[in-house]
Amino acid sequence: MLFADAFSHVLDTMDWHLFESLHLHIPMIGSHTAFQRRGFGLTKYSVLMLLAAGIILWIYLPLSKRIQTGEAPKGTWWNLFESVLTFIRDEVAKPYIGKEADRYVPYLWTVFLFVLTCNLLGMIPFMGSPTASFAVTAILATGSFILINAASIMRFGVAAHLKSFAPHLDMHIGLKLGIWLMLWPIEVLGLFIKCFVLAVRLFANMFAGHMVLATILLFIPAVSRHGDGLFWGVTVASVVGVLALSMLELFVAFLQAYLFTFLTALFLGGVLEHAEHAAHGGHEVGGEHAHGTSPDAGVEDVHLKKQANHSH
Amino acid sequence: MVRLSLGMLMLVVVGLVGFINPAFAADGGHDAMEFRADTALWALVVFVGLFVILYRKAWPAVLDGLQKREETIRSSLEEAKKTRDEMAAIQAQFKKELAEAHQEIPRLMEEARKKGDELAAQKLAEATTKIQAEQERFRREMEIAKDQAIKELWEQSAKLATLISMKAIGRALTEDDHRRLLDEAMLEMSRSAHN
Numbered sequence: 001m002l003f004a005d006a007f008s009h010v011l012d013t014m015d016w017h018l019f020e021s022l023h024l025h026i027p028m029i030g031s032h033t034a035f036q037r038r039g040f041g042l043t044k045y046s047v048l049m050l051l052a053a054g055i056i057l058w059i060y061l062p063l064s065k066r067i068q069t070g071e072a073p074k075g076t077w078w079n080l081f082e083s084v085l086t087f088i089r090d091e092v093a094k095p096y097i098g099k100e101a102d103r104y105v106p107y108l109w110t111v112f113l114f115v116l117t118c119n120l121l122g123m124i125p126f127m128g129s130p131t132a133s134f135a136v137t138a139i140l141a142t143g144s145f146i147l148i149n150a151a152s153i154m155r156f157g158v159a160a161h162l163k164s165f166a167p168h169l170d171m172h173i174g175l176k177l178g179i180w181l182m183l184w185p186i187e188v189l190g191l192f193i194k195c196f197v198l199a200v201r202l203f204a205n206m207f208a209g210h211m212v213l214a215t216i217l218l219f220i221p222a223v224s225r226h227g228d229g230l231f232w233g234v235t236v237a238s239v240v241g242v243l244a245l246s247m248l249e250l251f252v253a254f255l256q257a258y259l260f261t262f263l264t265a266l267f268l269g270g271v272l273e274h275a276e277h278a279a280h281g282g283h284e285v286g287g288e289h290a291h292g293t294s295p296d297a298g299v300e301d302v303h304l305k306k307q308a309n310h311s312h
Numbered sequence: 313m314v315r316l317s318l319g320m321l322m323l324v325v326v327g328l329v330g331f332i333n334p335a336f337a338a339d340g341g342h343d344a345m346e347f348r349a350d351t352a353l354w355a356l357v358v359f360v361g362l363f364v365i366l367y368r369k370a371w372p373a374v375l376d377g378l379q380k381r382e383e384t385i386r387s388s389l390e391e392a393k394k395t396r397d398e399m400a401a402i403q404a405q406f407k408k409e410l411a412e413a414h415q416e417i418p419r420l421m422e423e424a425r426k427k428g429d430e431l432a433a434q435k436l437a438e439a440t441t442k443i444q445a446e447q448e449r450f451r452r453e454m455e456i457a458k459d460q461a462i463k464e465l466w467e468q469s470a471k472l473a474t475l476i477s478m479k480a481i482g483r484a485l486t487e488d489d490h491r492r493l494l495d496e497a498m499l500e501m502s503r504s505a506h507n
Contacts, residue, residue, distance in 0.1 A: 012351050046354035053362040057370075064370035070380025085374060102379075106371040110363045135352035139359060 010210045012045040012133045018126050045130040052117040052130065060113070088112050092262050096269040100155075104268060107147055111140060112261040115202065119253035122210055123246060131256070132206040134199065141199035144264040148191070151268060152275040160279035164271065165191075191267070198263055205256050209249045216241050466501060470494040 063081050066073045073082050088108050093101035115131055122129030130136045152161040165187040169176045216238050223234045474490055 011346065012348055041350050043348065043351055043354065045351050046358075049354060049358040053358050056362060057365060060366060060370045060374075064373035064377075067377035067381075068373040070377050070384055072381070086378065089378065102375055105375070106367050107363070109371060109374075110359075110366055114359060114362060130351075130355070133348065133351050133355075134346070135348045136355040138347065139352050139355040143359065 010128070010132055010207060010214050012043045012128075012130075012135070014041060014043060016044050016047075016126075044128060045133050045136065048121050048128055049118065049130045049136070052114060052121060055117055056113045084113070084116075085109055088261060092258075092265045096262075096265040097272065098269065100272070104147070104151060104265075107143075108261050108265055111143065111264065112257050115140065115260050116254065116257035119206060119257055120250075122206065123250055123253065129206045129210060129253075131202055132210050134203045134207075137199040137203040140202070140260070141195045144198060144260075144267070145192070145195035147264070148195075148268045148271050152271050155272065156275040156279040160275050161271075163278040164274035166278075191271070194263075194267055198260060202256050202260050205252055209245075209252055213242050213245055213249065216245070466498050469501060470497060473497050 059081050063073065063078060066078060067082060073079055089101065089105050093105045093108055097104055118130040118136070121127045122132065131140075149161065152164065156164075166180050166184050167187070169179060171179075219238050220231070220235050223230050470493075473493065477493065
């Protein structure tokens with residue numbers, strides 16, 4: 001019963017729970033119609049996502065005008081908001097995607113800000129994190145999956161993109177074809193799985209964090225009928241525990257937004273690099289990638305390349 | 313590419329919603345992995361809408377601004393490096409000239425000292441010559457004054473001797489006597505003066 005209540009507070013709902021005795025009911029589009037029955041109503045997370053988008057636009061549309069001239073923005077908050085963009089561009093996009101980073105950085109900025117804002121909304125009382133819904137994270141991961149493939153196809157063509165999943169093998173053509181037939185589907189599936197895990201990781205972290213917070217807080221109503229001593233003891237312990245865990249959740253909110261963006265850039269950089277090698281006639285361009293036989297290996301290569309660049 | 317990506321995303325989500333929705337739309341029970349089609353659709357609409365607005369209205373300006381700033385920083389760094397190199401060259405030149413000047417100082421000092429000595433010697437010689445000339449002039453003038461005084465003294469002595477002799481012998485002497493006596497007196501006085 002307790003966990004069911006915690007679920008009802010964390011999952012997406014048609015009701016907006018403010019207190020146990022007061023439910024704010026979000027009006028639904030086409031209520032009690034076939035449209036609604038098929039699940040297209042306005043939910044709590046829908047409203048929160050709109051709020052998140054509004055906040056992002058409210059901040060970044062004026063900021064874009066302030067920094068368009070190339071001058072640094074004035075003011076602590078504007079610098080803080082701009083530093084988020086420069087961090088993603090300089091520390092995530094450029095090291096892992098390369099010189100073409102500016103072509104893809106708008107997507108990375110958008111996805112980072114959207115995920116971060118959705119995550120942080122969950123830290124505000126009576127709100128929630130839309131990223132604690134698998135439906136939301138699945139859409140975001142699907143966007144990353146499509147971007148990764150579309151970018152490779154648009155730059156190097158379908159053939160090079162498909163060829164990039166085939167590992168480079170120095171062996172007899174017959175044996176090579178046999179291994180390719182086995183490995184190619186695994187490599188393609190690997191990209192699907194990586195993007196799926198992208199969605200699950202974000203969803204699971206946010207969902208689990210909020211579940212823990214909700215469960216600890218729900219201990220309070222659970223012991224409310226068992227005497228004042230127990231009630232106040234559990235209340236104090238729950239509030240202190242939730243406060244401490246909220247600090248951790250705040251960190252997780254930033255960390256997960258960063259991870260989602262970072263992994264998208266990493267996968268994109270790896271796929272683009274392998275597609276480029278495939279388009280230019282093999283993986284052994286310059287002898288650098290004799291061991292790089294798959295998009296996974298490409299990811300490692302990009303990572304190593306970044307480390308090498310930093311060490312120089 | 314963005315349009316293609318967004319179109320593909322739309323297609324995927326609409327397909328997912330159509331395929332999954334009947335199974336998950338039921339509002340009963342709690343499933344953590346529940347795929348709510350309405351939430352997914354809203355997520356798609358909101359995210360795509362947000363991306364399109366930012367992609368058109370904000371990100372080009374931001375990228376433009378950041379690229380301009382990078383260019384400014386790069387050119388400023390190059391300018392600073394160039395200025396630093398110039399300053400280093402000027403400093404090196406200054407140090408070289410300073411070292412040369414330091415090496416020149418003893419020579420200049422020695423030269424100045426020599427010139428000073430020469431000048432002092434020259435002035436000393438000039439002064440000595442001048443003093444000797446003055447001394448010579450004074451000596452000559454003294455000789456002349458002395459001869460003049462002696463001559464006048466002799467004449468006075470002769471007159472006095474004549475007068476005394478006249479009174480002593482009681483007779484007037486002739487002109488020849490006077491001359492003879494005078495010459496003898498003068499000769500005597502000259503001897504005594506030289507002695």
